[in-house]
Amino acid sequence: MEQENKITNPYARVVAFIFLLLGSVVMLFPFFWMISGSFKTLREITSPAIIWWPEEMQWQNYTTVLTMESNPFGTYFRNSTIVAIVNTVFTLFTTILGAFAFSRLEFKGRDKLFNLLLATMMVPSQMYIITNFITITRMNLYNSLWAQILPYSASVFYIYLLRQFFNQIPDQLYLASKVDGCSDWKFLWKIMVPNAKSSLVTIGLFNFIASWNAYLWPLMVTGDINKRTLSIGLKYFASDSGSDYHLMMAGATIVVLPLIVIYLIFQKYIIQGIARGGLKG
Amino acid sequence: MVGQNSKKTFLKAMLYLLPALLVVAVFVIFPMFHTLRMSFYEDFNIYSKEGSGFGLSSYIWVLQDPTFHKALLNTFIYAVVTVPVSIVLSLFIAILLDSRIRGSKFFQTAYFLPYVTNAIAIGLAFRFIFHSEFGVFNKFLGLFGIDAIQWLNDPDWSMFTLCIFGIWSALAFKIVIFLAGLQGIDPQLYQAARIDEAGKWKQFIKITLPQLGPIMAYQFVIATINAFKCYEEVIGLFGDDGPLHSATTMVYYMYDKFYNANRYTIAAASGVLMFLIIMVFTFIQLRMSNKKAEQ
Structure with missing residues (x-):
């Protein structure tokens, strides 16, 4: 069948193409400029002419940034990776168990509890952090990676998403497995989880990206350099380094490159995830 | 029998929900109320992180x-x-x-x-x-x-x-x-x-x-x-x-x-x-x- 909303006029198609092309240049340019800047010399950065690509790529900008004493991006990178991975594993675990309980176990007050949890999603997380800072300090977790991991290791929103998916898995499977004497626990991990693989990948990806990009909370609970993650490390580096934009761009590229790689590999999951769940902007 | 069963299901469900509920209760639900309460304190001790009094002075x-x-x-x-x-x-x-x-x-x-x-x-x-x-x-x-x-x-x-x-x-x-x-x-x-x-x-x-x-x-x-x-x-x-x-x-x-x-x-x-x-x-x-x- 013909595509219904196709633009038919050939001139209009050319105009549309040119518009999309210009738009994509605007969208991609900051990335290009960041990467190109990260390979420039200080002289090229401050030159009055527009230099699209450096004459010689300055790879040492990266080694400088990764091993700097005042802002060790190597350490930041390690911390970000640990926090994002551990946090994602925890979140997936709590989400799977929670979604299963709300989807398959018929306990008293289930719907009331579920609605109560959904209501908490309306409150902006910025409001929690004041109290959470006090809580984390009282738990003696200030300036630890745990402080960045724990508060975000469960998410009502992800439970809501996964429950929707679990609900689509036919009930007959559950009843049949019960007849066979299969326990709930075994059913969850042997049948439900493998079936929900694509949803879990999407949730895992979103959680990883959110954790990697987290800024305000890690900033509040981090005291010294060794516990900083990339986002805050980059911010401190930018305030310290004046106009060394070539080094700043190298730091920014170190933060963004893993995200671009993840996006290019998992684009399908990420786009579907946003479109289906309408994941927070 | 039935009552016994529903109690058992409830306990089981709570076990499944425990990890998520614990995190949400401590880091989402409690802070909602605590932050609200904090905004009405008249006085707040930064060192003990405890407040006292009740009033609108912070809002004003x-x-x-x-x-x-x-x-x-x-x-x-x-x-x-x-x-x-x-x-x-x-x-x-x-x-x-x-x-x-x-x-x-x-x-x-x-x-x-x-x-x-x-x-x-x-x-x-x-x-x-x-x-x-x-x-x-x-x-x-x-x-x-x-x-x-x-x-x-x-x-x-x-x-x-x-x-x-x-x-x-x-x-x-x-x-x-x-x-x-x-x-x-x-x-x-x-x-x-x-x-x-x-x-x-x-x-x-x-x-x-x-x-x-x-x-x-x-x-x-x-x-x-x-x-x-x-x-x-x-x-x-x-x-x-x-x-x-x-x-x-x-x-x-x-x-x-x-x-x-x-x-x-x-x-x-x-x-x-x-x-x-x-x-x-x-x-x-x-x-x-x-x-x-x-x-």
Whole structure:
């Protein structure tokens, strides 16, 4: 069948193409400029002419940034990776168990509890952090990676998403497995989880990206350099380094490159995830 | 027997829910009430982190603080500018992406990319692009004889620059949602319209827009909430709250009062006010879009 909303006029198609092309240049340019800047010399950065690509790529900008004493991006990178991975594993675990309980176990007050949890999603997380800072300090977790991991290791929103998916898995499977004497626990991990693989990948990806990009909370609970993650490390580096934009761009590229790689590999999951769940902007 | 069973199911469900409930109770539900309580303390001891008294002094202080007025005004400007502009632009782009133009696969990848990237890092790239002396944007404008503009250092320009960055960052998410919405419209509607010889513009007004109604409402609500939470964009672009605090926002204000000024009750009060404003706007928007849907 013909595509219904196709633009038919050939001139209009050319105009549309040119518009999309210009738009994509605007969208991609900051990335290009960041990467190109990260390979420039200080002289090229401050030159009055527009230099699209450096004459010689300055790879040492990266080694400088990764091993700097005042802002060790190597350490930041390690911390970000640990926090994002551990946090994602925890979140997936709590989400799977929670979604299963709300989807398959018929306990008293289930719907009331579920609605109560959904209501908490309306409150902006910025409001929690004041109290959470006090809580984390009282738990003696200030300036630890745990402080960045724990508060975000469960998410009502992800439970809501996964429950929707679990609900689509036919009930007959559950009843049949019960007849066979299969326990709930075994059913969850042997049948439900493998079936929900694509949803879990999407949730895992979103959680990883959110954790990697987290800024305000890690900033509040981090005291010294060794516990900083990339986002805050980059911010401190930018305030310290004046106009060394070539080094700043190298730091920014170190933060963004893993995200671009993840996006290019998992684009399908990420786009579907946003479109289906309408994941927070 | 039955009672026994339901008790057992309840216990089992609680075991499954325990990890999630524990985290949500400690780090989401408790803070909601605690922050609210904190905002009404008359006195707060920073060392023991305990408060006493009950009153409105924090709210009165916040509401009389000119910096809060500035933050409130800026946040409103940011929302009023970035939300409509990014929605119109992203709808337009989504329609073009949906029109089977050559290379639309590549274009989709390009337009969605900013969704996954870090606001601090990309903000830094924008800072570099908009730098008044050696930023590429001013150099580019120079080719047309336009004098260098102090995008980031002039308090009169800072909100403008912040809005450009805000619109750029907000497009990707909206394009994805609109594109999914467009692809969900029943093609028969367009077929019928073509039989009636309705033009493209008429099809857009009569079919596309009404069909996208609920998605539009959703986009407005989410975009407004996100605009009210604007903070990382400011830090990425300026490193602080801009020249002469000209780009301060509500979240920036709250964080600054809490962390830099150690005024915990003030921060809590401004947090509660922010929550209330967001709630009011969400309700108004949902109301308006429900009314439109009923008509």
